[in-house]
Amino acid sequence: MDEHMITSEEAMRVMAEADLLHSAEDVAAMLDRMAVEITATLGDKTPLVLCVMTGGVIVTGHLLTRLNFPLEQDYLHATRYRGATSGSKTITWLHKPEAALVGRHVLLVDDILDEGYTLREVARWCREQGAASVHIAVLADKQHDRRVEGIWCDFPAIELVDRYVFGFGMDYKEYWRNANGIYAVKGL
């Protein structure tokens, strides 16, 4: 068993003890607002929306149904936590988009901006590929002073306290990405 894995019984206990920070209704309202802001900025730019897998999959799906303008969709997979609750400083690319980025207005969509290593590297790579612009949208923008230099967020849906969170795409040791809301792990 992977050192970071927990049993489904432990996963049940984590959920039972967790604090609900934002309900599904809160999240929906914040995504509505985010979609309006993205539309104002990118609605006439036919952006290429890139989902940052795995965590970005749920927010990307919910967001896309709120964007009523022409866009293209692709995905990438970059990871640095790999099931742990603290990450390495370097990211591992597991998949790069098929779509050409040259001259495109790219919108990166991810679940959480935490220390920022992941999105900083992904954004740097997009620019290196020739993107005309790179915007970043995240469901959760965690508030603390450990952010790396050179990262930004154009469209944060929710500002979060500095706790380890799960739900709506975010995992606790690979569980509960499916939780319909944002929860904080007890004690973390």
Ligand SMILES: O=P(O)(O)OC[C@H]1O[C@H](OP(=O)(O)OP(=O)(O)O)[C@H](O)[C@@H]1O
């Ligand atoms: O701002 P950072 O401190 O870099 O952390 C945020 C990143 O960490 C998580 O991905 P993870 O590495 O867990 O990959 P996964 O989505 O495939 O689980 C999350 O989905 C973000 O991409």
